[in-house]
Amino acid sequence: DTAVSQTPKYLVTQMGNDKSIKCEQNLGHDTMYWYKQDSKKFLKIMFSYNNKELIINETVPNRFSPKSPDKAHLNLHINSLELGDSAVYFCASSLGRGQETQYFGPGTRLLVL
Amino acid sequence: GENVEQHPSTLSVQEGDSAVIKCTYSDSASNYFPWYKQELGKRPQLIIDIRSNVGEKKDQRIAVTLNKTAKHFSLHITETQPEDSAVYFCAASPPADRGSTLGRLYFGRGTQLTVWP
Numbered sequence: 664d665t666a667v668s669q670t671p672k673y674l675v676t677q678m679g680n681d682k683s684i685k686c687e688q689n690l691g692h693d694t695m696y697w698y699k700q701d702s703k704k705f706l707k708i709m710f711s712y713n714n715k716e717l718i719i720n721e722t723v724p725n726r727f728s729p730k731s732p733d734k735a736h737l738n739l740h741i742n743s744l745e746l747g748d749s750a751v752y753f754c755a756s757s758l759g760r761g762q763e764t765q766y767f768g769p770g771t772r773l774l775v776l
Numbered sequence: 777g778e779n780v781e782q783h784p785s786t787l788s789v790q791e792g793d794s795a796v797i798k799c800t801y802s803d804s805a806s807n808y809f810p811w812y813k814q815e816l817g818k819r820p821q822l823i824i825d826i827r828s829n830v831g832e833k834k835d836q837r838i839a840v841t842l843n844k845t846a847k848h849f850s851l852h853i854t855e856t857q858p859e860d861s862a863v864y865f866c867a868a869s870p871p872a873d874r875g876s877t878l879g880r881l882y883f884g885r886g887t888q889l890t891v892w893p
Contacts, residue, residue, distance in 0.1 A: 704863055706820065706883045719880055753819060762808035762827075762869045765881065767819040 666690050667768040669754050674773045676744055684739045684771045686754030694718075695737040696755040696765065697729060706753070712737055713760050744775045778803040780868050782884025790892050795853045797887045799866035802847065808869040809842060809849050810881065815862045823864075824851070856891045863888050 667688045676682055688695065696719070697709040711719035712731040726742040737754060754768040779802040789795050801809075810825035826833045826840045826849065833840050837856075842849040849868075853860055867881040 704814075704886045704888075706865060706886075708880065711880070762871075764810070764822045764825070767821070769819050 667754060667756055667766050669752075669768040669771050671771060672769065674771055675776065676774075677776055678744055678746060680744050681740070681742045682744060682773070683741070684752055684754075684773075686737045686739075686768055688735055688754075688756040688766070688768075690756060690758075690766060692756040692758050692766075693734055694757045694760055695731065695734070696757075697737065697739050698753040698755060698767075699723075700751040700753060700770070702750070710737075710739075718760065741773075744773075746775050749773055749775045778806055778868050778870060778882040780866060780882050780884040782866050782887060784887060785885065786888045786890070788890045788892065789856050791856060791858060793856055795856050795860070795889055795891075797851045797864055797866065797889070798848065799850070799868075799884050800846075800848050801868040801882070803868070803870055804844075804847060806868040806870050806882075809840070810867050810869075811840060811851050812865045812867065812883075813862045814865065814886075820865060853889075856889075858891050858893050861889060861891045 670685050694713045696711045699707045709723050710729040714734050715731045728740045731737045751770045751772050753770045755765040757763045757765045782799045807828035812820040813823045814820040824838050826842050837854045839852040863886045865886050866884040869881050
């Protein structure tokens with residue numbers, strides 16, 4: 664059984680388009696995260712939700728909008744895609760709000776042309 | 777906020793040798809320090825973590841040491857094998873009662889470890 668899953672795995676799109684990435688976890692965790700990993704492998708947190716409540720909202724362009732319909736799902740919508748948005752986006756989850764293991768999804772490789 | 781520095785950025789060792797990756801952190805209140813391993817094209821996965829109430833933790837060939845006074849922690853891999861080749865990330869996390877930083881990991885920039893057979 665897949666613990667944290669993301670769709671799609673690959674996303675190739677043109678500049679200016681709008682796209683969404685979906686994430687689901689079946690671990691019963693309360694907290695979910697979105698990370699961006701750039702070409703230099705740096706992992707940067709973007710957002711975190713705990714039980715559908717936004718608890719971390721990093722300084723990212725407001726073209727990025729997360730949405731958590733329930734605590735098992737966290738989606739990321741990106742408007743007006745730019746070349747610099749090309750990266751791997753990882754979803755992750757953890758049991759609570761504290762300092763526990765974060766389980767990452769397989770990643771979505773986004774390429775903006 | 778917390779700032780984590782990680783060195784070296786790349787590390788090459790011969791199979792069987794030891795590898796050491798070092799990290800420093802800036803927030804003296806940080807008390808949780810995990811290490812993640814990311815193989816090429818895969819997701820990051822936790823390999824070991826340490827909390828500030830202990831100075832060292834071991835799991836088979838992997839060990840982590842923590843020096844709270846110096847705000848420094850290290851990952852030690854002994855008897856390295858080619859399958860240890862990956863990017864390793866250290867992270868630090870402030871306590872869970874620090875407002876909006878709840879559950880937040882501050883990652884280092886990663887170390888690409890290559891183990892040559």
